[in-house]
Amino acid sequence: MIDQLRTDAAAVIAGLGDVTNLDVLGEVEREAFGKTGFLSGAKKGIGALAPEDRKDAGRAINEIRGEVEAAIAARRTVLKDAALIVQFEAERLDLTEIPSSDAAVGHAHIVTQAWEELEDVFVGMGFRIAEGPEVETDWYNFDALNIPPSHPARDGFDTLYVNHGEPGKTLLRTHTSPVQIRTMLDQEPPIYTVAPGRVFRRDTADATHMPVFHQLEGLVIDRNISLADLAGTIEAFAEAYFGPGFSSRLRPNHFPFTEPSAEYDIQRPDGSWLELGGCGMVHPNVLRAGGIDPEEYSGFAFGFGIDRLALMKFGVEDLRELFTNDVRFLSQF
Amino acid sequence: MNVLLSWMQEFAPITGEPEEIAKTMTELGMVVESIQTVGASWDGIIVAKVLALAPHPEADRIQLVSVDTGSTELHAAGEAGDDSLQICCGAFNMAVGDLVPLATLGTTMPGGMEIARRKLRGQWSNGMICSGPELEIAGEVDADGILVLPSDLVVGTPLVEALGASTDIMFDLDIEGNRPDALSMIGVVRDLAAKQGVPFSVPERSVPTGDSVASERASVTIDAPDLCKRFGFRVLDNVTIGESPAWMAQRLTAAGMRPINSIVDISNYVMLELGQPNHTYDLAKVADGVLSVRMGREGETITTLDDVERSITESDGVIANAADEPIGLAGVMGGASTEIGEDTTSVLLEAAIWDRMIIAKTVRRLNLRSEASTRYERGVDPEGVQRGLDRFCQLAIEICGATVSSGTIVVDGNLEVTPPVRTRLTKINHLLGTDLTIEQVVGYLDPIGYTSSPSEDGVLSVHIPSWRPDSSIEEDIVEEVGRHHGYEKSGKRVPRPAQNGELTPNQLGRRRIRRAFLGAGYSEAMPMPFLAPDDLLRAGLADEGITLSNPLVAEESVLRTSLLPGLLKAVAYNQSHRNAGVQLYELGRIYLGSDQELPDEQEWVAAIRADADAVCATQLLDQTTATLTLRDVSLRNAERAGLHPTRSAEVVFRGRVLGEVGEIDPRVLEAYEIEGRVAWLQLNTAPILSALSNAPKYKKVSRFPSSDLDLAFVVDDKVSAKDVSRNLVKAGGQLVRSVKLFDVFRGEQVGEGKRSLAYAIRLQAADHTLEDDEVSAARQAMIDAVAKFHKGELR
Structure with a gap:
């Protein structure tokens, strides 16, 4: 079970490279960690193991989960940075061309x-x-x-x-x-x-x-x-x-x-x-x-x-x- | 007052560099404005003799003068040979045989001109023959011509040597009103000598007399003893009037007086030297030699020495003749009828002491100031009368060949004598912050004539010198000690007040008001508080300004009763200089009539904005009152003087009118030649300052969610929007946080004579999250209130 889990996780992590959009990334995240996601299935599977194996299995599942989370977070940072670069370019202003304000300024005598x-x-x-x-x-x-x-x-x-x-x-x-x-x-x-x-x-x-x-x-x-x-x-x-x-x-x-x-x-x-x-x-x-x-x-x-x-x-x-x-x-x- | 070093040195052996001497005089309170070297630029000017005069062949206004310079070397420069030198000269007042001053080639004249060899219409000129003004020893007689020198001089000698003149140092002093003694050489040098620790004395002048007796020649009676404190005279005969000797002319010129003739010059010389003004009468023109001194009479006139006929009033002092006609304005100027002329031989010489205030009054009334009156206004030494007369006589004998009658007539009026002043050493040290001994104090006072005798332990009885009429109390003595000890020796100590320094609540509040207007973008203007007579009327205000009784000009003859006229002028000025849309404020006083001892002086703040309407003014009011956290400010539409009748309101604060807001009346704008609309706000600062002195009371900020409602009502046009919002606030009760009018709409949809008012309302409770039914109850209450009070319908 754990091996299957590793394979699934590796597939998800590998797939992240193709995600180029924060919305899609959100979907991937929900699929991985949602009720029907492969990690939920694995958690349920722990009950079927021998009591002496459960502890190791639980630790392994958490480890794999952490790896997936980290990979998604890293991908999110990359995508956000890219999105900001696009935004900044779109918002570029030349501050030297701004007309001065009409608002009068009061000067003390x-x-x-x-x-x-x-x-x-x-x-x-x-x-x-x-x-x-x-x-x-x-x-x-x-x-x-x-x-x-x-x-x-x-x-x-x-x-x-x-x-x-x-x-x-x-x-x-x-x-x-x-x-x-x-x-x-x-x-x-x-x-x-x-x-x-x-x-x-x-x-x-x-x-x-x-x-x-x-x-x-x-x-x-x-x-x-x-x-x-x-x-x-x-x-x-x-x-x-x-x-x-x-x-x-x-x-x-x-x-x-x-x-x-x-x-x-x-x-x-x-x-x-x-x-x-x-x-x-x-x-x-x-x-x-x-x-x-x-x-x-x-x-x-x-x-x-x-x-x-x-x-x-x-x-x-x-x-x-x-x-x-x-x-x-x-x-x- | 110009003083000359050489002149002062006749009375005391003053030493030191001019700058040092100047510093000492300044430290004594006789401030030296400038130091000049005078008589220094006669280098290269020599005595020359006129040998021949010939017309210039090409020019009528120039003649050719052949002179002997006493030096073949000099003669060699010209073409005439070894015996003479040719000079072209524009003056014609010399004769063959005259001695004249010649500026040789290479000389720099006192005025800075360089003398070079040059050709005038084909004739060489090898120098310049000088006039008095060119040598800066102007004499009236030869002002337009060459200075013809005394015939006993030696040809070829330098002029400086020949005339016995020398270079001198002139100090231009600024003398204060309490130092009349320092308007004379002896007064200045007495002070200076005391500070330098050198002896000072005024020599006695012996006056040999002739057979005539003064008391048989003339007499004086004093009918106004308060006017004339002392009147002294002497009589001189066989007076020959001519030019003054060069040394005298040079000193007078350096001291700032023009030499006129020997008698006038001696008179001025004595005044400058001793501080005693004096006056000369042609005795032949004084009938029977009879003089009297009295106050003037209304309707009398006198022609003074400057040939101006002047009216006399009862406040003037006059000297009258036997016929009781005024022949002199006491202490100010003599009369033309007894003026010394070329044929005068007998002179009555007067030296008097006049009342300071009477002289000052005449001077001001006639705007006639003379060297004599300046001294009399400040006080002349009564003990200097005899000395002045004698010095004059001595010089007149020497210069004019006069014979002096025996005797001096001195008649006294009410001459006050200042009693000795009890002066405590403790007072001196206390006020000066010094630690002087009695000996030191006496050492400072004695040389300047404040002689003293110890009266009890640590106390001096100080005699006030007759030349210091300003001194009369202990503190005056302290000042003399301080001057001669040196103010700088008192040291410097900073007193530490027990109180904290602080501004009063009003002063702090005034600063907050200023900052509120600055923050709103209004610059501070400073118009003059004076107005022209029609400024108030032009501004639409009542013509009730307090007037000045002696304005300098009509434009500054009325005190303002409002800040409006001044700011209108400021706007007009800026508009005419293409400064559009100015925003100015002023915080200043206005002056209203009152039945109290003083006018009712009020402080107001006003703001004006060009090219702006009443909306701007109202928003400025909102902004500034918000900055100042003034609550309870409301408006009441009203007509205000000077303001647009349908666009102005009273500002009401805590139930009282605080000021006005709106737009300037277009008729007023026209009168001040201002274009466009002008926004206006004017507030009395007193109620604001009193409100600002209390910190605003804290209202707890609710942390619970708020709920927003938008309500629009159709109401009649005449219903005040402010009233609607006030009723919304009242109806909403505790829950209302804010009510803001955000839209006004007129149109077919709402009907003729009506408008829609849309309000954004925020509700919030202080202690809980609002329930839906609370919100709807408040909403309904507000709708009901608008319906009830304003017949308004929810849209």
Whole structure:
């Protein structure tokens, strides 16, 4: 019986070479292993053997069955591979000839890109982000910042005033510094905040001036804050934003809201300098306006233009480009 | 402010390379913008004598000048023999015997021109006779002609040597508003000398006087003591006005001022040197020598030195004559009526101290800025009045042969004196982050005039120098110490906040909103928040924008009340530049009127798409609200200002209007010259941000099989499709997972005024596999609901 079985199995295996189609292969498989297949017959035949021979016969049957299965599986792999080759050829595409998609892609404005990047840098340094209104009172924009009523910056030459409430009292903020005052009045020290925001000046638009632009203002109020903390913070920012190898320096300057005041420059790894903005130790009058005792706390503030950083990053030369809203500009970044 | 090294060295032995000196000045807060070598290019220019003048045979505008250069070697270059050299010259202001500057062959002129031998209409020219401007020592008298040199010079000597001029280094400084003292040579060099540790002093100028007595010649009364803090004058006679000596002309030119004549030049020289502006009156034109100082009066006018008639108001300070007529605008510009002329011999010289704010106001009102007003606006040293007058007199004696009357008249108005400032060493070290001793502090302060005396332990009583009106508090002293100690010596330390850095929920939410629109394919626009007066009306919106009281131009005179006008302009701009179908969004503030102290500032987000209709806008709303996982957003068809009346809707969120969606009104598009349809979406960000601050609540995802149904209903055209789907959801109850409208059909089969709405509905239970009867019950409930609420029939 076993010999017959071997002969049948060999015939099936030999026949596989002629099977060229997966469906036919399936039929062959069913015939071999189905109820009427030769292996089923052999299994039934085991019962007719002497008990001592049954074990060997069973092992032999399983062995033969395994050989047939393996042969069919191997043939199936061959046939599948062949079928895939045919399919792949039929599906061939030249991806270089695909027309580009009509779906528009949204591009973030470079000012927003710079703004968010700066926020992230300062968040990483432990700062929080403060905000304030764009239309301000003259108290927040000037008085509280130690800019007296007679100061030339307050006349209508540089500052845009708004027809709201008492004449000459409401204006478009000329810097983000009013947010300093609002922050100090809102929360107790220690204060570590930056305030990015939109500011306004009575300027004619040209390559380096716009009546609307964006600034970032930093404010730190804590015990024992000194010029060294200011210099260190500027340096840490320079490294975090511009990258390793960038450093900074302070040099004396003058602003009504800080004393001592400084200008800070960033040094690029090639040794050249970039004048970035103004800074200084918060003036005691400003601290008092913010409800903070200058004998208990000290602090520093610094500010710079966001738009200029955005322009520099991408090599844009004209500030007005930022506000044309031309998609040929917007979609480059 | 341009300062000259040689000039500064008259007051202190400043040393070092120009670059080093510049670095020191920059570190002191006097930022050096540029360094220039001046007076250096006179190499090759010599003194020559005019021997003969002859007309050029071929040209009217050129004459032939025969000069003696004192050198036969030079003469050999020409054709005239050993005794002279022929030069062709376009100027005619010299006479035989005059000495003139001659640029010899091979000379490079200050302007860069190379002097070569050349032929002009057949006549050789062997050099160039120079004018003042060509030597960069412009004088008004000879601006168009040759600079005729003093007759006592030696022919053949180099011009540099002959005029006693030399090369100099000019530093162009950017001086901040708190340093009026640094608008003078002495102010800059005082600071610089202190930093270099070299002695600084301003020499006393002795002024020999004549028989006349100043107080008998003129008088002044101050009627406005707040305007005029101090008024000093001296009287000079026998003044001969001519050209200034070359050294003075050269210094003034290098400092950026044009030499005019000796009196004007001395005036400017004293101002640049000492920082004291001064003014000269022709005493003969001041009736009885009587001057008074008062505020202006409405209706008065004055013709200033620049020959412009100017109106005077009550906010201006004036100097008036005996007839009480204004003859000068205090601190800004003198009047033409008492101007020094060629025939002037007696001069009243004024040096005054004016109120900074009053001067600033006049300057701004008249838009009239002068070197004097610039100094007065920042504050002039009241203790420098006498010194300024004396320096002027001394130079006038030397240069103009003046005789000075004895006595200086000084009248004071309300002159404030800053009291000494109590300054604690601990404050200095605390703010600077330093560890200075009292001795070090005194060492920094003393040389710059902040003299001090110890008042108690660790405390100084610091005297504020009269030339630093900006200093008045302890922190000002700290800054001076910091400047002279060096900011860089404070070191760098990064303070470590105890808090975590983080964005607020609103700031995070705003970023998500931006990303939702970017993800939908909309680029971010940044229109200006200013509008032109008719922009709102053209956009179909109420003309309720808050106006600016002092706009620079009318196009930027109104604050926007909607993001619509700005984005319409952006679309129009792009369309006119052949950028079709743009998709833009903006997130920004609008400004609405309010009865509060400040306008109602709201933040909105808007999106606009050219060549797209309301369908696009609605799909954008769906897409962005889905991105933001905002539930409960629905639409209510409504007319909205500026939008297409039958293609717009209010966006409702949690029962309140969140914004609007639809298409722009064709009339608005016409007004903005936009073609095609334009899709529009505008939402208030506040409710979105508040919703985003709460994370969406998790709904368990069912693992059990779902069952899909397609149901189509014939309903009246007026029935809102959204209402039908809402009722389907309600009727289907807990089992409804989704209801999607997938087909709308109008046609004969469904009848006039009706349409078929086909919905794909998915049913699923959270906790079991659906039974057939559950599905059919839900199906029936939905059919019944549409029949009941919308008279809809199943198709």
